[in-house]
Amino acid sequence: MARGAPARVQTTTALARTIRADALRMVHRASASHIGSCLSMADLLAVLYAGVLRMDPTRPDWPERDRFLLSKGHAAAIAYAVLAEVGYFPLDWLDTYCQDGSKLAGHLTYGVPGVELSTGSLGHGLPVGCGMALAAQRDGASYRVFVMLSDGELDEGSNWEAILFAPHQRLEQLIAIVDYNKIQSFGSVAEVLPLDPLAAKWRAFGWAVREVDGHDHAQLAETLGALPFEPGKPSAIIAHTIKGKGVSFMEGQLAWHYKSPNAEQLAQALAELGVDA
Amino acid sequence: MRNTFVDTLCELAATDERIWLLCGDLGYSVLERFSSRFPERYLNMGVAEQNMTGVATGLALSGKIVFTYSIANFPVMRCLEQIRNDVCYHNATVKIVAVGGGLAYGTHGYTHHGVEDLAVMRALPRMTVVAPGDPVETRLATQALAAQPGPGYLRLGKGGEPALYAAPPPFELGRALVLRAGADVTFVATGAILGETLKAADLLEDQGIRAGVVSMPTLKPLDAQAVLDVASRSRWIVTVEEHSVLGGLGSAVAEVLTGVAALRARLLRLGVAMEPSVVGTQAYLRHLNGLDAERLAATVCEVAAAEGASRA
Numbered sequence: 139m140a141r142g143a144p145a146r147v148q149t150t151t152a153l154a155r156t157i158r159a160d161a162l163r164m165v166h167r168a169s170a171s172h173i174g175s176c177l178s179m180a181d182l183l184a185v186l187y188a189g190v191l192r193m194d195p196t197r198p199d200w201p202e203r204d205r206f207l208l209s210k211g212h213a214a215a216i217a218y219a220v221l222a223e224v225g226y227f228p229l230d231w232l233d234t235y236c237q238d239g240s241k242l243a244g245h246l247t248y249g250v251p252g253v254e255l256s257t258g259s260l261g262h263g264l265p266v267g268c269g270m271a272l273a274a275q276r277d278g279a280s281y282r283v284f285v286m287l288s289d290g291e292l293d294e295g296s297n298w299e300a301i302l303f304a305p306h307q308r309l310e311q312l313i314a315i316v317d318y319n320k321i322q323s324f325g326s327v328a329e330v331l332p333l334d335p336l337a338a339k340w341r342a343f344g345w346a347v348r349e350v351d352g353h354d355h356a357q358l359a360e361t362l363g364a365l366p367f368e369p370g371k372p373s374a375i376i377a378h379t380i381k382g383k384g385v386s387f388m389e390g391q392l393a394w395h396y397k398s399p400n401a402e403q404l405a406q407a408l409a410e411l412g413v414d415a
Numbered sequence: 416m417r418n419t420f421v422d423t424l425c426e427l428a429a430t431d432e433r434i435w436l437l438c439g440d441l442g443y444s445v446l447e448r449f450s451s452r453f454p455e456r457y458l459n460m461g462v463a464e465q466n467m468t469g470v471a472t473g474l475a476l477s478g479k480i481v482f483t484y485s486i487a488n489f490p491v492m493r494c495l496e497q498i499r500n501d502v503c504y505h506n507a508t509v510k511i512v513a514v515g516g517g518l519a520y521g522t523h524g525y526t527h528h529g530v531e532d533l534a535v536m537r538a539l540p541r542m543t544v545v546a547p548g549d550p551v552e553t554r555l556a557t558q559a560l561a562a563q564p565g566p567g568y569l570r571l572g573k574g575g576e577p578a579l580y581a582a583p584p585p586f587e588l589g590r591a592l593v594l595r596a597g598a599d600v601t602f603v604a605t606g607a608i609l610g611e612t613l614k615a616a617d618l619l620e621d622q623g624i625r626a627g628v629v630s631m632p633t634l635k636p637l638d639a640q641a642v643l644d645v646a647s648r649s650r651w652i653v654t655v656e657e658h659s660v661l662g663g664l665g666s667a668v669a670e671v672l673t674g675v676a677a678l679r680a681r682l683l684r685l686g687v688a689m690e691p692s693v694v695g696t697q698a699y700l701r702h703l704n705g706l707d708a709e710r711l712a713a714t715v716c717e718v719a720a721a722e723g724a725s726r727a
Binding site: 248254255256257258259261262264265266267268269270271272273274276277283295296299300302303307 | 505
């Protein structure tokens, strides 16, 4: 893949396309899993990183930066891709994903510029995000803490401990985003452990909740621009998404939680995205 | 020990605004003195240890020094993965405090017996594991853990343990403390069982056996040199812990001794080895496991007698 200086991406649409392509190439090269989980949140990441998150990629430790925690750490490939594309680290690091001695592990790993938390076991991001938001609140700091969760990981009780906790502490600077792609590890959410009515559950616990189409950039930008949704409450965004979004033969398919595209499938996927192979 | 801990933490918090205390809905009549003085740095997290540990990590990654507090296994086992992945992996400055380690909650039953915690905590990377033997060690250990960045585990007794030092000893994390020098037999003890161990040494002295006592408040990093010193001057090393005989102090000492060529000393590992279903007070359960002063002394007498017989 072409490697130059980090591209300053003009539009969220272009960034979404670029990181989808990056992630496809990465999992292909590494024969890695979880491409479906990457693609479902590509548009969310693009909108967040192209304008919503207050950040400075040249200063990953800037104290006032917004924190972004990816609790669904298995979707690491596209998270690394977006960090590289916005300039946290060189693009050619992406070529090392899952290689021996690489900085980029198969699950998101702390120490990589822009990564706030190592994740991989589910149900860890939201409690840690609560702690960061609590520190911001008590210190009078203005940064916000975004936590991206999968739908499957809402099976974990630890999340519901945190969902109880955040409204009690009025963590207005905390934003939970659920990538609700309806497919978890070994079946559909509806089959395995249904979550609906999901928005109503968060609301009942005291969160300010909005449901969005997680692939509609205009809607995402409007929603993320309206934070916090209510004063004194943490915000939750239930983003309805499609697993594998953007690649026709991966969309809505459980298999692409595990499979890695071969060369032919990669070429087809990139062609569908309108990206040069 | 728990009162000493919270009093020490209050002293530290008065001069260090980074210190926070989170509890898992336990600490009645103990933690109020912290919560009333530092309400902005105290939270009762509810009966939710996983979230408590995750929140502690988030605070620590934001520059705080965070103590989490609950009893026996709750702050350790229930949230073990949060300790491993959130605290240790990120080298976060979170200090886990378990009150009532060992058999302190005797009649409450096995759910409340913290007898595998040292083994589990010792296996975790970057974790400093401390089990003070009395209130004096508790105070010094609390100060030392607060001053050291990174993860820590503080395993306390329940309360009412007597002070075993007339003056503060030269405490350092990772250093053993020699309470009494011995010849043929040296006890190496960790945690609140230290008091019984000293009493056992007194009983043995009455019988003409001079037993040494070494306190090992830090299980990890272990003071390997102290173990080697004991091994070089004693014929018997007797480890004493209110913990499973698997994975705790006795195992840690054995790990050191495996590296010694031509080892002269023999190792006797004493600890908890009973069925979980036994009901009784701490004193009763200690006795059943051979960990009260009388049985500790008797065990050493048997060993000494057998040794004498074999040499005769």
